[in-house]
Amino acid sequence: MTKNKLHALIWCVVTGLAASVQSCVPVNPERDTLTAAVAISLDGSERTLAGNLASLGMLEAGQGLRIDARGDNARRVLLLREDDEREGVGIMVDGALANQPFDTVIGSAGRHFVFVDYDGNTGLFAQTATVSASLVDELPSRSVEQVVRVVFENNFLTDPGLFDPVDGVDADRAFLESIESVVRDEIVSSLRTIFADTPIRIISENEGTDEPLSILTYSPQRVIADQNDVNDAALPPADPSRPECQVRVIFGEVLPTGTEIDPGNRIPDDQAVVYVGSFQGRGASCLSSAVTSVRSIVLTLSQTGAHEIGHLVGLYHVEQIDLMNRSATLAFQRELDFARGQIQIDRLENGEIRSEIFPAIVQDPAVYFESIFSAE
Amino acid sequence: MTTRRCRLICLLCLLACVASGCVEIVPGVGDSAIETSFAFTNFSMAQYAQLSIRRTGDDAFVTTPLLPPGATHRERFLDALGVGCPGQIDLRVALFERINDEVPIGLDDGEAVGEVPSAGGEFLNLPACGSVVVETLTIVNWDAPVGEGVVKIGQGTPLERVLRQLPDFDNRDGVWTFEGVDDALGDVMPEPRASAAQINGRVITADGTGLSDVGVLLRTRFRVRLNDEDPSNDPDAGFSAPIALTATDANGAFSFDRPAGGYRVEVFSDALLFRPAIIDVESPIDELVIIAEPLP
Numbered sequence: 240m241t242k243n244k245l246h247a248l249i250w251c252v253v254t255g256l257a258a259s260v261q262s263c264v265p266v267n268p269e270r271d272t273l274t275a276a277v278a279i280s281l282d283g284s285e286r287t288l289a290g291n292l293a294s295l296g297m298l299e300a301g302q303g304l305r306i307d308a309r310g311d312n313a314r315r316v317l318l319l320r321e322d323d324e325r326e327g328v329g330i331m332v333d334g335a336l337a338n339q340p341f342d343t344v345i346g347s348a349g350r351h352f353v354f355v356d357y358d359g360n361t362g363l364f365a366q367t368a369t370v371s372a373s374l375v376d377e378l379p380s381r382s383v384e385q386v387v388r389v390v391f392e393n394n395f396l397t398d399p400g401l402f403d404p405v406d407g408v409d410a411d412r413a414f415l416e417s418i419e420s421v422v423r424d425e426i427v428s429s430l431r432t433i434f435a436d437t438p439i440r441i442i443s444e445n446e447g448t449d450e451p452l453s454i455l456t457y458s459p460q461r462v463i464a465d466q467n468d469v470n471d472a473a474l475p476p477a478d479p480s481r482p483e484c485q486v487r488v489i490f491g492e493v494l495p496t497g498t499e500i501d502p503g504n505r506i507p508d509d510q511a512v513v514y515v516g517s518f519q520g521r522g523a524s525c526l527s528s529a530v531t532s533v534r535s536i537v538l539t540l541s542q543t544g545a546h547e548i549g550h551l552v553g554l555y556h557v558e559q560i561d562l563m564n565r566s567a568t569l570a571f572q573r574e575l576d577f578a579r580g581q582i583q584i585d586r587l588e589n590g591e592i593r594s595e596i597f598p599a600i601v602q603d604p605a606v607y608f609e610s611i612f613s614a615e
Numbered sequence: 616m617t618t619r620r621c622r623l624i625c626l627l628c629l630l631a632c633v634a635s636g637c638v639e640i641v642p643g644v645g646d647s648a649i650e651t652s653f654a655f656t657n658f659s660m661a662q663y664a665q666l667s668i669r670r671t672g673d674d675a676f677v678t679t680p681l682l683p684p685g686a687t688h689r690e691r692f693l694d695a696l697g698v699g700c701p702g703q704i705d706l707r708v709a710l711f712e713r714i715n716d717e718v719p720i721g722l723d724d725g726e727a728v729g730e731v732p733s734a735g736g737e738f739l740n741l742p743a744c745g746s747v748v749v750e751t752l753t754i755v756n757w758d759a760p761v762g763e764g765v766v767k768i769g770q771g772t773p774l775e776r777v778l779r780q781l782p783d784f785d786n787r788d789g790v791w792t793f794e795g796v797d798d799a800l801g802d803v804m805p806e807p808r809a810s811a812a813q814i815n816g817r818v819i820t821a822d823g824t825g826l827s828d829v830g831v832l833l834r835t836r837f838r839v840r841l842n843d844e845d846p847s848n849d850p851d852a853g854f855s856a857p858i859a860l861t862a863t864d865a866n867g868a869f870s871f872d873r874p875a876g877g878y879r880v881e882v883f884s885d886a887l888l889f890r891p892a893i894i895d896v897e898s899p900i901d902e903l904v905i906i907a908e909p910l911p
């Protein structure tokens with residue numbers, strides 16, 4: 240594949256009822272179908288893969304499978320099942336980190352595929368891995384649910400939190416302090432609503448559980464992104480007329496920094512953080528939509544938290560307007576869903592980080608949760 | 616080796632791709648592999664609207680519910696048309712007048728409309744994913760005199776630039792306009808009204824105590840034209856007269872049942888100060904919290 244083809248199509252997002260927020264991401268046109276997948280047999284023999292996709296053929300519900308994908312640049316492995324809705328498209332049904340075998344149980348019958356996700360700075364010609372797959376008798380146990388405890392650090396709204404360091408006055412700080420308890424309760428309530436019909440159970444700081452739990456922390460910090468943090472290089476600068484507002488900050492991340500995603504939710508006690516201070520406005524020229532009302536504060540912080548929880552259980556970014564869209568500005572606007580979307584992967588190219596859509600790889604949280612969690 | 620970090624990066628005030636020139640526009644008719652959606656919005660002040668849509672070349676149109684002012688219908692192309700992102704589309708927009716137009720919409724039981732359109736237009740072979748892929752193709756019915764239709768498509772996206780090159784969109788606002796009812800829509804009837812989606816809220820003090828008997832009213836969003844900075848013909852866009860009115864209950868809670876869309880919620884009381892008293896929202900809304908404190 241040539242780089243020209245990589246840039247053959249640009250993809251834009253638009254949302255909102257009036258003013259539009261957009262991002263531009265190139266689509267990889269040669270990866271828009273599963274037909275390019277290399278077939279591998281289920282006898283444990285290794286097959287070299289140049290590219291991302293291997294076909295496992297038809298598998299039946301209840302079959303146990305061990306998959307081992309290794310490569311210097313391989314970082315994650317996804318199991319896909321051919322989509323019922325569209326030919327040539329695979330739905331993510333499980334995953335794991337690369338370079339270690341993992342076991343999975345086939346949830347529904349169908350043609351299955353392995354997708355190898357390479358490290359972002361891997362050139363296309365270095366995207367090679369050895370993949371093996373075999374049937375196993377002993378089925379791995381899967382948990383019924385994932386518990387997530389939501390923790391708020393002291394003064395998460397004011398230190399600096401959402402306090403405007405330019406125009407903020409004591410009365411503003413006092414107001415933010417006064418609503419801290421309401422905002423805390425509303426965020427927990429909102430997260431419970433977002434995950435109500437999923438195997439993800441949200442608990443507050445005061446609630447106990449015997450199960451392993453992930454932790455989502457709301458930190459008051461404002462965190463500036465460094466040069467190598469993933470950014471959408473296709474995006475134009477924010478607003479050339481207001482250079483003072485073009486500060487790239489980080490809204491949230493899975494910890495430790497660089498973890499990104501827990502594919503297949505293999506780590507039941509991982510952690511993520513939302514940096515509340517990164518949402519603050521700074522003076523009259525750098526107002527933030529996030530802080531215009533309690534409504535927008537709760538909407539923004541809860542939806543950003545839901546996005547990070549999505550990563551904790553293995554969800555990727557999708558390009559569709561969704562809770563798993565990377566653009567945090569979407570979280571300001573309306574209540575978003577966890578819905579079907581085509582995954583977006585960031586990679587470094589000539590020193591620039593570019594996001595790429597894989598049209599053949601679909602993430603549907605409902606299908607994924609049903610597959611990676613046990614029903615009873 | 617560069618460390619990659621998956622962090623949610625601030626993309627404050629993103630500008631449209633149009634402005635950046637980062638989009639390659641290649642006219643075409645082919646479908647795209649990307650799965651996208653369309654959103655039909657009715658920003659008329661008084662007329663009801665419905666959209667019929669099909670992939671160019673297909674036989675049957677799919678029609679949205681009848682949208683009252685302010686409402687939006689969002690749907691994936693895959694669900695509506697069986698294709699992820701159609702290369703070209705055909706559209707029909709039909710507008711219907713209210714029968715009981717002296718009553719605020721929210722108090723009008725049944726919200727009856729005329730049996731035939733007051734205006735209706737058809738547009739065939741509209742460029743879509745074959746030219747530019749936008750995640751949500753917005754089709755917005757603007758406010759217009761009865762008997763006329765003004766429809767803005769793809770506002771703020773690269774598609775808008777493509778459409779402005781077509782004769783039908785070669786006007787100040789880059790809109791598709793029609794008068795009367797196109798023959799193709801001669802037998803169009805109003806669809807069932809869009810189902811309600813709640814706007815739930817609470818008015819509380821900072822310590823979480825609910826405040827009862829606070830007045831709450833609802834307005835719908837409208838648009839007449841793009842902002843033209845000409846004050847002699849304002850407003851270009853705004854919110855309607857109140858369409859519904861309620862008061863908070865003993866727990867400070869209130870609720871409106873209106874189809875999903877763009878609304879303004881306002882709270883009022885002689886004894887309270889609100890932070891803020893006016894909130895513009897896109898519904899449905901699970902919980903809209905408004906903080907109040909006694910007037911000094």
Ligand SMILES: [Zn+2]
Pocket residue numbers: 546550556565621622623
């Ligand atoms: Zn993310």
